Amino acid sequence: MKPLGQTFRQAPFWFAALVVYAFLLGPILAVILASFEAGQAYHFAFPPKNFSFEWYGKIPHRYLHALGVSVLVAGVSAVIATLLGAAAALALVRGRLPATELLQSYFRLPLQIPFVVTGVVFLQFYNHLAIATGIDVLGTVAGLIVAHVFVTIPYSIGTVGSVLIRANPRLEEAARTLGASEAAVFRRVLLPTLRPGLFAGFFYAFIVSFGDVPISIFIASAKMTTLPVEIFSTLQFDFDPAILALSTIVVAFSALLILGAQKFAGFDLVLPSAKQ
Amino acid sequence: MEAHSLSWRRFLWAPLLVTILLLVPPQAVFFWMSLHRQTGTDGLTLDNYARVLTDGFYLGSLWTTVWLSLVATLLALLAGFPTAYILARTRSAWISALIVLLLVSSFVTIVIKVLGLSLVLGRQGVVNELLLALALIDQPLILLNNNIGVVIGLVQYTLPFLVMLLFSVIQTIPGSLEEAAELHGATRLSMFRRVVLPLAMPGLIAGSLIVFNLNMGAFTSAVLLGGGRVLTLPVVIQRKILLDVDYPIAATLATLLVGVVFLINVASALLVRRRAAGA
Amino acid sequence: MAEVRLERITKQYGQHKVVDEVNLDVADGEFLVLLGPSGCGKTTTLRMIAGLATPTSGRVRIGGTDVTATPVRRRNIGMIFQDYALFPHMTVGENIAFGLTERRQSRKQVEARVRELLELIRLPGYEARYPEQLSGGQQQRVALARALAYSPALLLMDEPLGALDLKLREAMQIELHRLQRELRVTTILVTHDQEEAMSLADRIAIMAEGHVQQVGAPEELYRSPANAFVAQFIGKVNLLPGTLTALSNGVASVRLQDGSVVNAAVNTLVREPLAIDAPARVSVRPERLRLARGGAGGRIAGTVQRRRFLGNIVHYFVRAPWGQVLLVEHGAGGEPFAPGADVTLDWKAEDAQLFGGSDF
Numbered sequence: 011m012k013p014l015g016q017t018f019r020q021a022p023f024w025f026a027a028l029v030v031y032a033f034l035l036g037p038i039l040a041v042i043l044a045s046f047e048a049g050q051a052y053h054f055a056f057p058p059k060n061f062s063f064e065w066y067g068k069i070p071h072r073y074l075h076a077l078g079v080s081v082l083v084a085g086v087s088a089v090i091a092t093l094l095g096a097a098a099a100l101a102l103v104r105g106r107l108p109a110t111e112l113l114q115s116y117f118r119l120p121l122q123i124p125f126v127v128t129g130v131v132f133l134q135f136y137n138h139l140a141i142a143t144g145i146d147v148l149g150t151v152a153g154l155i156v157a158h159v160f161v162t163i164p165y166s167i168g169t170v171g172s173v174l175i176r177a178n179p180r181l182e183e184a185a186r187t188l189g190a191s192e193a194a195v196f197r198r199v200l201l202p203t204l205r206p207g208l209f210a211g212f213f214y215a216f217i218v219s220f221g222d223v224p225i226s227i228f229i230a231s232a233k234m235t236t237l238p239v240e241i242f243s244t245l246q247f248d249f250d251p252a253i254l255a256l257s258t259i260v261v262a263f264s265a266l267l268i269l270g271a272q273k274f275a276g277f278d279l280v281l282p283s284a285k286q
Numbered sequence: 287m288e289a290h291s292l293s294w295r296r297f298l299w300a301p302l303l304v305t306i307l308l309l310v311p312p313q314a315v316f317f318w319m320s321l322h323r324q325t326g327t328d329g330l331t332l333d334n335y336a337r338v339l340t341d342g343f344y345l346g347s348l349w350t351t352v353w354l355s356l357v358a359t360l361l362a363l364l365a366g367f368p369t370a371y372i373l374a375r376t377r378s379a380w381i382s383a384l385i386v387l388l389l390v391s392s393f394v395t396i397v398i399k400v401l402g403l404s405l406v407l408g409r410q411g412v413v414n415e416l417l418l419a420l421a422l423i424d425q426p427l428i429l430l431n432n433n434i435g436v437v438i439g440l441v442q443y444t445l446p447f448l449v450m451l452l453f454s455v456i457q458t459i460p461g462s463l464e465e466a467a468e469l470h471g472a473t474r475l476s477m478f479r480r481v482v483l484p485l486a487m488p489g490l491i492a493g494s495l496i497v498f499n500l501n502m503g504a505f506t507s508a509v510l511l512g513g514g515r516v517l518t519l520p521v522v523i524q525r526k527i528l529l530d531v532d533y534p535i536a537a538t539l540a541t542l543l544v545g546v547v548f549l550i551n552v553a554s555a556l557l558v559r560r561r562a563a564g565a
Numbered sequence: 566m567a568e569v570r571l572e573r574i575t576k577q578y579g580q581h582k583v584v585d586e587v588n589l590d591v592a593d594g595e596f597l598v599l600l601g602p603s604g605c606g607k608t609t610t611l612r613m614i615a616g617l618a619t620p621t622s623g624r625v626r627i628g629g630t631d632v633t634a635t636p637v638r639r640r641n642i643g644m645i646f647q648d649y650a651l652f653p654h655m656t657v658g659e660n661i662a663f664g665l666t667e668r669r670q671s672r673k674q675v676e677a678r679v680r681e682l683l684e685l686i687r688l689p690g691y692e693a694r695y696p697e698q699l700s701g702g703q704q705q706r707v708a709l710a711r712a713l714a715y716s717p718a719l720l721l722m723d724e725p726l727g728a729l730d731l732k733l734r735e736a737m738q739i740e741l742h743r744l745q746r747e748l749r750v751t752t753i754l755v756t757h758d759q760e761e762a763m764s765l766a767d768r769i770a771i772m773a774e775g776h777v778q779q780v781g782a783p784e785e786l787y788r789s790p791a792n793a794f795v796a797q798f799i800g801k802v803n804l805l806p807g808t809l810t811a812l813s814n815g816v817a818s819v820r821l822q823d824g825s826v827v828n829a830a831v832n833t834l835v836r837e838p839l840a841i842d843a844p845a846r847v848s849v850r851p852e853r854l855r856l857a858r859g860g861a862g863g864r865i866a867g868t869v870q871r872r873r874f875l876g877n878i879v880h881y882f883v884r885a886p887w888g889q890v891l892l893v894e895h896g897a898g899g900e901p902f903a904p905g906a907d908v909t910l911d912w913k914a915e916d917a918q919l920f921g922g923s924d925f
Contacts, residue, residue, distance in 0.1 A: 127543065
């Protein structure tokens with residue numbers, strides 16, 4: 011048992027923590043509770059006054075379409091970003107390259123440019139591309155994917171890199187003494203070790219792509235948008251309580267994704283480090 | 287061993303090429319555009335930069351961006367550091383659950399959080415109801431569609447990240463150091479000042495810079511919670527593109543934003559180095 | 566089963582030679598221990614034999630074949646690392662079978678062999694467990710089984726027992742010795758622990774600063790150390806500094822710092838040039854020194870500083886006239902000498918050995 015004095019002394023810290031958690035979780039809880047309120051929902055109460063699944067049934071099709079686009083774009087972007095990022099991490103950590111630090115800073119660049127700038131840059135890049143080659147990727151899934159891959163590669167470089175740095179080189183040496191070829195060493199020893207890093211990288215890439223607004227808003231079109239952009243427009247111009255229901259679904263989905271990532275990738279990979 | 291590093295190097299080509307293709311041409315053309323008065327005209331000119339840097343509107347926007355980012359960063363630090371500290375120092379099975387909660391909160395897309403904020407902070411929202419009921423105020427506070435709303439949004443955006451980062455940082459400071467300090471008679475405050483803060487400082491500074499950068503570039507919260515009245519640079523940039531279709535000015539502003547962020551980072555790094563050398 | 570030969574093996578990093586022109590022969594089926602302090606180059610030498618490091622110059626021969634350029638996986642060796650390097654994502658069975666599956670053996674063969682090995686290391690039925698579920702000693706044994714699974718020509722071990730506590734280490738030493746005798750596989754083990762080396766080795770190669778100082782059976786190294794370093798590294802020894810006054814027929818006369826002149830045998834293995842009037846050292850093992858009541862007789866006088874009772878033996882720390890503290894070891898039965906007592910130290914002439922005055 012802790013001495014009472016210590017408990018008292020820690021009180022201000024717990025108070026701060028309480029404030030922080032209330033502040034961060036409050037709005038999310040508000041959305042969840044309000045989604046279950048029938049009728050004009052600017053209100054929510056705990057417990058809900060008129061509990062109903064009304065809004066869950068009334069989600070307009072365009073939101074669901076946007077959700078599908080978001081999942082598709084995030085999924086494909088995350089896969090590409092994870093593969094490219096893993097390759098870069100292998101080269102950076104194991105390749106004994108000259109100017110490794112410089113290369114590492116280079117690969118972090120996409121995250122140091124504000125996303126809104128990246129969005130604008132890609133918009134005009136796509137414009138020029140369309141003029142120069144006739145290939146128009148604005149308002150397409152491909153256009154979104156390319157832009158999202160650009161900003162999500164650094165995440166998987168980070169996660170795969172940190173696993174690689176901690177990997178025990180003895181394991182690979184042991185495999186070599188046991189007769190394994192280089193390909194076998196990679197396949198049977200290194201790759202399984204990298205798995206948590208790959209999962210964490212995929213997870214980060216997915217979540218960043220899925221939730222992005224500043225980039226997608228410039229590339230999306232009226233016919234092809236992502237879910238956050240769709241909600242963004244709704245919030246600006248009109249208010250449909252159905253988005254409360256939709257948002258609750260997204261929150262549940264995000265929570266599941268995080269729990270899954272934590273299970274596969276483990277704790278420390280999922281926490282941010284100061285090396286960004 | 288030595289031979290292996292050569293084969294690993296080959297892995298660099300694909301990501302390097304892809305990122306160069308996606309980074310250099312677009313950014314170069316974009317920057318190029320800021321040097322032209324209008325899209326398509328010849329003649330390099332710094333006119334756009336001159337315009338932007340002498341126009342009170344743009345300068346005011348820059349100032350607003352920096353100021354709001356600073357305030358949001360400080361608030362996040364003030365609330366986030368004690369939270370991270372107590373999470374890092376408490377041994378309990380619940381701590382991982384609490385961290386996961388932070389993760390969930392940071393990865394729920396910002397628009398949903400803003401949706402919730404508009405429910406909570408509105409004139410009839412929970413916060414105002416509570417404060418009125420407690421008779422702390424006699425008129426509802428206006429927390430949305432102004433600077434306050436934007437700052438709140440910025441903190442929402444960056445606080446979970448900062449807490450998790452500081453959590454990792456504080457975990458690297460052995461608890462035995464604090465115990466040693468207390469054994470030597472230090473008060474809690476003194477121990478903080480002389481042991482915890484100095485050791486956490488590099489992480490604190492790195493984290494604050496990241497948070498500041500995120501705030502400077504934040505777009506969604508500024509638009510949605512600013513009610514169209516809070517015109518930070520990201521908001522202005524978006525308007526220039528989507529409303530005025532003025533690419534050159536937008537490019538100029540974007541370059542300005544990136545430049546200012548870069549300068550502030552460099553200045554902080556130099557300050558830190560000077561402090562470290564002088565101390 | 567193969568013999569190993571190292572020909573002028575050198576490993577150089579920049580100006581620094583970690584291993585300097587090492588020549589070594591290991592006979593087929595022999596248990597050789599590379600012994601030395603940290604940084605002496607023993608691990609680097611082992612890794613060059615394995616192929617995990619490339620010699621800057623020199624040749625490695627296994628079974629008569631020059632393998633210097635052969636990649637690791639084709640050298641048909643088994644290796645055990647200090648941290649065991651068991652694959653954490655594979656079961657015990659999969660770990661042991663790793664080398665076998667690389668050699669394309671049938672499932673049935675592999676399973677049978679794994680069972681056989683688990684019996685050998687006395688962990689039957691452990692196939693499905695994971696390394697993290699095993700204790701240090703058990704992991705050690707699994708690493709051994711994995712290395713032996715495909716009957717390699719050579720077994721290499723890099724400080725394998727370093728992470729184990731004393732009792733476990735002793736038990737594992739017995740196991741290793743037994744297995745090596747049974748399987749007759751040529752074994753090279755690296756360690757800094759001289760007791761371990763003495764208990765396991767057929768022959769010991771002592772290394773220091775990249776050179777092999779001496780190679781020989783444990784007894785040989787103990788009784789006839791080639792230089793002061795070896796004498797000090799194996800067992801305890803007293804080195805009495807003095808000046809060489811005469812040298813003939815393998816016997817040297819040395820004047821010690823209190824003026825007395827003593828004789829010492831010259832080891833034929835000692836390669837240092839010994840000049841008259843040069844500094845020299847007389848080395849005597851503690852158990853060869855005899856203490857007697859002060860007075861006439863004996864070679865040098867001294868004062869007892871401290872007495873340590875260790876059960877079966879007693880240690881005396883005795884101060885020589887010139888200030889050096891010498892270690893004397895007596896059996897527990899003799900008359901005790903109290904601190905402060907004046908004593909004389911004596912030894913048989915053949916128990917004193919001559920070394921040069923320099924470090925080695």
